Amino acid sequence: MIKIEFSLAIALYIALTVSLVLIFWMILERKKVKKFFSSEDRFFWQCNICTYVYVDSRHSVISQCPRCRSYNKKEEAQHA
Numbered sequence: 308m309i310k311i312e313f314s315l316a317i318a319l320y321i322a323l324t325v326s327l328v329l330i331f332w333m334i335l336e337r338k339k340v341k342k343f344f345s346s347e348d349r350f351f352w353q354c355n356i357c358t359y360v361y362v363d364s365r366h367s368v369i370s371q372c373p374r375c376r377s378y379n380k381k382e383e384a385q386h387a
């Protein structure tokens with residue numbers, strides 16, 4: 308009887324610890340993803356000519372579209 312209760316206690320302890328770690332990890336990962344998107348958002352460009360979306364981290368004002376080779380100017384207020 309004591310052995311069963313002991314193993315049950317161990318199982319409960321492990322389950323609780325694992326779920327706690329999982330929840331903590333999920334919160335951390337969600338924060339990381341949010342941070343990643345907010346910091347990388349300015350690297351995303353949408354071509355005004357062919358509407359092609361691409362990433363250019365080297366330029367901040369004017370970028371060249373890799374598809375149609377036209378130049379795109381960064382606008383602060385972009386139209387969705």
Ligand SMILES: [Zn+2]
Nearest residue numbers: 354357372375
């Ligand atoms: Zn283009």
